[in-house]
Amino acid sequence: MLDIQLIRKDTARVKERLATRFQGVESKIDEVMAFDEKRRKLLTEVESLKAEKNKSAKEVGMLKAKGENADALIAKTKEVTDRIAQLDQEVAKFEEDQRNVLLAIPNLPHECVPLGKTAQENPEIRQGGSKKDFAFAPKNHIELTTKLGIIDFERGTKLSGSGFIVYRGLGARLERALINFMLDLHTRDHGYTEIHPPYLVNRDILEGTGQLPKFEDQLYAIKDSDLFLIPTAEVPVANLHRDEILKEEQLPIQYVAYTPCFRSEAGAAGIGTRGLLRVHQFDKVELIRIVKPDEGDKAHEEMLMNAEKVLQLLGLHYRVIILCTGDMGFAMSKTYDIEVWAPGQNAYLEVSSVSNASDYQSRRMALRYKDTAAKSNVFPHILNGSGVALPRLVVALLETWQQSDGSILIPEPLQPYFGADKIV
């Protein structure tokens, strides 16, 4: 969430930058300010009453110690206490109202993020690899996987409904090989520490990263409990140090985690269609960094390159785009997407989203570090990036490395993990 001090001090500028996301959000700032003003006024009043109460209570104690009568003072203090109880409730109400509005306000876009409203306005930053030339018409992944018998779409639907898939035989092995390949790459070559987190988390955790309270309909909830299936490893891993005050030397932190991700995808285009492009459960290797504020931009660029490396090693063509202000996720200040080329679709598919959440999430989860220079506790910047998501990677891999006979070549760096050089 945004810093209330910043909102108070620089109201106009905060509103201006919020408005670049979508028109109308900036009015929430006025709501926050209204609650804030009332809250502080009452707080001052109730706190001075409490000071009075504390003083009187002490005097009662001293009178009684001396054996004197304190009935009058007790009666008077009782009145003050009652009044305090009343005001405390009002203050709490304003605090809650203010927090609720704050939680519904998205992060401020980074200064360098291009203005825009929709995904069509996201500028391309660069490309990697090159499109493969085919001497035949490349098939799409559904045809390829069905013929090879490595993905069973029908039985996935039978078990759990549309948007669920079953990997089989070498398909299952490919999934496992890719996960291990990416985990090893990021831990060995890129310096991340592997985390294996819970797949179920409570409400507070989801509030910390910004999925709640606004996007509950996108989550799967566990009946008769307050637990939810994680939509991404970002949720448990970014929250790992919540409510902590880290030592400065603990930073930077770099975590990598493989988890399945569960998304209801309510209202999303493409759900219910066959294939791997949009599913309710998918595997993903996720990167998280927790860094000092002034190291955020550099860390962001590095993470992007960490994710790109996966595609480079697998010989895939891709492009990097930067999301415009209107297309960015709620909690993020700056986001790059990596889109991989899928010849069978004749389209780019998003396989990674690399974002800088600045201090927005660390504020929500009360994560700080002791900054020796500033002599105070500072909210670190939290970054997350897919490194990368599996289903669309598999699509691009199969469609790119397919042969005219329908077999699939396995890129060399993946072969030790897969245990073979092709799928036939």
Next chain:
RNA sequence: GGUGAGAUGGCUGAGUGGUCGAAAGCACUGGUUUGCUAAACCGGCGUACGCUGUAAAGGUGUACCGAGGGUUCGAAUCCCUCUCUCACCGCCA
């Protein structure tokens, strides 16, 4: 799931209704001193928010002793609920 014991500041650990934000020790840190390593001594050392205020600071108030509620003029201390930890039993991958 059952029974019992617990939860206090970075750590250990006192404190069972009044001047306790909390003893003491350790750790950390500033200083003094002894020719170094080190020791001794003196001091500092939680977080959040409000008010005030400065160039920086500072001053002041409130809250926080697992969480939430209650009793009381007054709660770390008494009562209730919950969470977690430990031990044993049961069950189980």
